[in-house]
Amino acid sequence: MKKIFGLSVLPPAEACDCLAFEFLSNISNDKRVDQFCDYLLENYIDADSAFPPPVWSECTASSLRTINACELFHANFNALFYSAHHKIFVLVSALQKIQNEIYIKMRSFTTRRYRKSATFNQEDLIFSKSGQYRVNLILRIEFVSSVSYKFLSNTHL
Numbered sequence: 093m094k095k096i097f098g099l100s101v102l103p104p105a106e107a108c109d110c111l112a113f114e115f116l117s118n119i120s121n122d123k124r125v126d127q128f129c130d131y132l133l134e135n136y137i138d139a140d141s142a143f144p145p146p147v148w149s150e151c152t153a154s155s156l157r158t159i160n161a162c163e164l165f166h167a168n169f170n171a172l173f174y175s176a177h178h179k180i181f182v183l184v185s186a187l188q189k190i191q192n193e194i195y196i197k198m199r200s201f202t203t204r205r206y207r208k209s210a211t212f213n214q215e216d217l218i219f220s221k222s223g224q225y226r227v228n229l230i231l232r233i234e235f236v237s238s239v240s241y242k243f244l245s246n247t248h249l
Contacts, residue, residue, distance in 0.1 A: 100149055136148065
């Protein structure tokens with residue numbers, strides 16, 4: 093099931109095919125796995141789902157991904173508050189803190205040299221495997237399997 097993370101590196105049109113032909117054809121007879129696959133199909137794969145493949149699937153070598161930047165911001169924003177009814181000063185302080193963090197991230201992320209070498213290694217592997225897949229040196233399931241574990245430790249920004 094960890095290979096599901098590799099679907100986000102495929103082009104949107106191929107993500108659906110990969111799930112249908114490579115993953116669903118080889119699943120075990122477990123009710124929990126069936127429920128998980130149904131959930132994926134209903135929410136992320138079907139054309140009329142809440143998050144269709146063009147929203148979350150992108151064929152790039154970037155290892156910095158999030159499915160929904162708004163959800164990431166909202167989770168971080170909520171973590172700044174300790175009660176449901178707070179004073180306006182707490183809100184202003186939280187907004188200033190977020191603004192400062194964004195400025196720091198913008199300044200530190202402008203050049204490649206500030207990023208960790210592990211990030212470069214991940215992106216290099218994804219780029220090389222992507223090239224091998226494009227010229228048909230490896231199968232789609234091999235490509236997804238080889239890059240899927242790269243996103244497990246880097247699930248948010």
